Amino acid sequence: MGELNKLGLAEARDALRVGDVTSVELTEACLAEIEGAGALNAFVHDTPDIARAQAAAADARIAAGDAPAMCGLPIGIKDLFCTKGVPSQAGSRILEGFLPEYESTVSQNLLDAGAVMLGKLNMDEFAMGSSNETSVYGNAVNPWRRGNDTAELTPGGSSGGSASAVAADLCLAATGTDTGGSIRQPAAFTGITGIKPTYGRCSRWGVVAFASSLDQAGPMTKSVRDAAIMLEAMCGHDPKDSTSADLPVPNFEAMLTGDIKGKKIGIPKEYRMDGMPTEIETLWADGAAMLRDAGAEIVDISLPHTQYALPAYYVIAPAEASSNLARYDGVRYGHRAKLDHGDGITEMYEKTRAEGFGAEVQRRVMIGTYVLSAGFYDAYYNRARKVRTLIKRDFENVFATGIDAILTPATPSAAFGLGEASDDPVQMYLNDVFTVTVNMAGLPGIAVPAGMDGQGLPLGLQLIGRPWEEGDLLNTAYALEARAGFVAKPQKWW
Template identity: 75%
Template sequence: MTMTLNALTIADARDLLAKGDVTSRDLTQSCLDAISDASALNAVVTTTADMALEMADSADARIKAGDATAMTGIPLGVKDLFCVEGVRSQAASKILDGFTPRYESTVTSKLWASGAVMLGKLNMDEFGMGSATEYSVYGSTVSPWRATGSETKLTAGGSSGGSAAAVAADLCLGATGTDTGGSIRQPAAFTGTVGLRPTYGRCSRWGIIAYASSLDQAGPMTKTVRDAAIMLGAMAGHDAKDSTSADIAVPDFEAAITGDIRGKKIGIPREYRLDGLSDAIAKQWDDGAAMLRDAGAEVVDISLPHTKYALPTYYVIAPAEASSNLSRYDGVKYGHRAKLGAGDGIDDMYEKTRAEGFGTEVQRRVMLGAYVLSAGFYDAYYRKAQRVRTLIKGDFEKVFADGIDAILTPATPSPAFALGAAAEMNPVEMYLNDVFTVTLNLAGLPGISVPSGLSADGLPLGLQLIGKPWEEGDLLNTAAALEKAAGFTAKAARWW
């Protein structure tokens, strides 16, 4: 084969595996070699080479026996938030130092049951809190992309920045991510990859280290829309171990991709035209709408009036849930425990362990969450945020009831920014990176980021499509039409 195997898409690799032109072992070894050559990206934080080659050999036997699924033999990376049995899984946090789960997350167990191959664990923002993969015990992930003529290191986005960088740099054929406020879609937009956040409840949250339980959702990060459809099919499904998992049949998402979107109604929300939106993103959005129109869709202006309250609502609800979820990390049963002095009691152990174990952003959000849940502030903040969340959800329900099939918006307010910029921004500036993505987490809707072009200095730009609940097939079909029209084929020039 002339092309390197690790650069294949999932769909192309599947077809070559089925024909016997390549083996899963060859594919896996190609990815492992790419990983060992890409330490400068700091995308892969634990490599499971022996496990990967064993799984690849099993996959090859399964393909020979005629018992393969679409994902059999496909090498994947796994975000460090997913517990994988016997593999260090610590959510990029010092407080979970040395934690090796004795159980497997439902999503990864489904992927392994389908025959997929585990290459290793991928970097992320600690507990999923961040938009740049700079808040990590492993250090920052560096994007494979650079602006034209520049050597400035750029962020791969967050919190699934390791997943986005690994897919963009061809270290794996696909990766798992999680999306609480945009953590799949924003890094995908920054790295020229596809990121799909399914409907809340489509993929089980069991065995995924929790950040904000009513917002977290796992999804695939891939090179193409078709690959996202294939991978979601293996990840999705009802799980009795997760009370929020939906008992809804998983359709054939790939079969839904016909490319025909004639007669579809695409909404353009006027509230998303924000001050400070970069000219490149605004042009990309207009071009995307024109592409969908040319493909036969009807493009109409819509209103989502409560959009302006989405960020403050999210940054009340998510930290509140985080402060509750992260209270279990106390140094008693597992993970990091602070060294105690003579006379220190159990309260001292909790305080010192958490001060040492949690990074600055996690500490900030836990304190914010504890504050909004405290007596005297609960009604003013948390209860009010829950009411506004209902209004935001109602906005989407209304436009879908009026016949809108999907909504087109930017994925991010700008292209990728310089690594280290997150630390220099005030937290509110940093949180503005989520301005286009948090609304659908609050509403529980599916959304996908599709690479749609390059900025003037050669950096990827992404457009977001938001779909109806449980209509990921229809959403993927619209995304495929956008992907085809945009014709994005750019790859990061290798420097690492």
């Protein structure tokens, strides 16, 4: 069947079912590819023995005729998910040596469905970053390059390792998490598909917390169909997560008809930013034309509070982060600093956190602590929460007019070079300009590769859906994907 690691989930599943290939063969193909891809620094904890055992078990399950859609499919797991007996560091030094005694609900759901875990994937420390440059493991590298230029590019963040691994065919798919765009932005930078489901659709239990009211897990895949297959396996009500929705999980794949005749697609005027590259503007217009061609009605809409989303996000997310990260203190697990004679508990906290957290995490903890402090709580945090309510209401008002989905760019640019924006935090935060509104409102959003820039790098479009209507959103994305016809792959240099 050629290079097995290049298959998508749907193709591999169908090949497994008819006996053209075994899970062991698929898994070995991926393991061999991972071994030769050290230059990408995508996989940071390899688990080949676990993968081989799971593949053999999956083959037995398929032979017995008891196989869900994900059975036997080799995937990567972002290092933010706790995996039993396997290092789970969230890309941070402070969790060095942490081997969880439990499995996150999402990874357990995937394992129950027969998926094969190849290893853990690189990410920004505690998911804080847009370029995968804040990781204790070093930078993840984008498999794409600008023309013949050998400069290393970012795969996006925080799920940069997941994006790089899927785009380079090191695995068939991967898990990601999205707090302000961390699935959709890396997916757009690497020419793959990534969906952030509605807040509460996937359990957060066992996922290391960044900002609890914003974090949501989702799949990163080679196609919209693959995203539908994997999302269904990841979802489900979880009594261990108080924010998990007790709703039935539909068969998302069965909803992929490609028929979007009569659907209303909104184009928000507020997303036309000053200084937006012409290539992004053109791609957006082309995307609208493709959906119109598929029978959808394109409607101009307004989301008036969009301009406040980024500042409000960078108050709320650090505030929640400072609260969540308070538990990493050198007492219970992970890294503890070496203490000098006479040091007390305060010195232990200070030294441990100074050594264990990187600069970006420290920056956000400081911001978060500041906006939650007595004198500034109302001025910053409470005001940001009110803005968040207004942003959510903007979307509710638009959907109340009969809009089915909203089309926007996924990112303000194509992938940039590693080191090009890391010295300017505000410039880095602007990468989230099109994605954070979706997290603030708790909505589902998907990034679909739709074109290339002048330097041969992939560009993505984002579709935003109604709450809990991932099936409808995936179907609209499926129609867009079919018309965009994006099939480009990075040329292998690693």
